[in-house]
Amino acid sequence: MGKRQFKFLLESNLFKLAKWLRFLGHDVKMLKGKINTKVLIANQDRIFITTSRKWEDWLKKARIDYLVIPRHDWKLQVCMVLKHFGLEFHLLLNKCAHCGSKLTVADKERFRNIIPTRAYETAYDFTYCSNCGALFWKGTHYEGMKRVLEEIKFKC
Numbered sequence: 001m002g003k004r005q006f007k008f009l010l011e012s013n014l015f016k017l018a019k020w021l022r023f024l025g026h027d028v029k030m031l032k033g034k035i036n037t038k039v040l041i042a043n044q045d046r047i048f049i050t051t052s053r054k055w056e057d058w059l060k061k062a063r064i065d066y067l068v069i070p071r072h073d074w075k076l077q078v079c080m081v082l083k084h085f086g087l088e089f090h091l092l093l094n095k096c097a098h099c100g101s102k103l104t105v106a107d108k109e110r111f112r113n114i115i116p117t118r119a120y121e122t123a124y125d126f127t128y129c130s131n132c133g134a135l136f137w138k139g140t141h142y143e144g145m146k147r148v149l150e151e152i153k154f155k156c
């Protein structure tokens with residue numbers, strides 16, 4: 001089965017959902033402030049994810065793809081987006097969780113002074129974001145993330 005990659009535009013309060021969609025390898029852009037038509041039109045190539053029904057008529061008229069999701073439960077939000085677009089429950093971890101830029105493989109020796117000792121000793125697959133400088137690795141939290149994703153999938 002081919003991997004389906006979507007481009008999303010998310011309302012500014014959906015940062016947790018943004019993080020998870022990025023974990024799954026999707027192209028996620030977040031609104032900086034309130035929803036406005038200018039920004040929506042400028043990002044017409046993206047699917048707009050919102051918690052508000054207020055813009056539905058306008059979005060339809062503007063022919064912008066969108067999905068309305070509940071405001072609070074982020075796990076339900078993740079579930080709804082993945083189900084709705086038929087996306088895989090699979091962690092790709094190829095995009096920065098903070099800014100969405102593509103991650104590159106990092107040599108852990110080069111970052112030794114900023115990696116916590118425990119992570120340096122036990123973690124693997126270090127990656128680096130050249131856009132915002134964030135460093136990522138797989139370790140105990142990675143197992144936790146996989147469990148959370150399984151849990152979301154199971155309840156979904």
Ligand SMILES: [Zn+2]
Pocket residue numbers: 096097098099100101129130131132133134
């Ligand atoms: Zn980044």
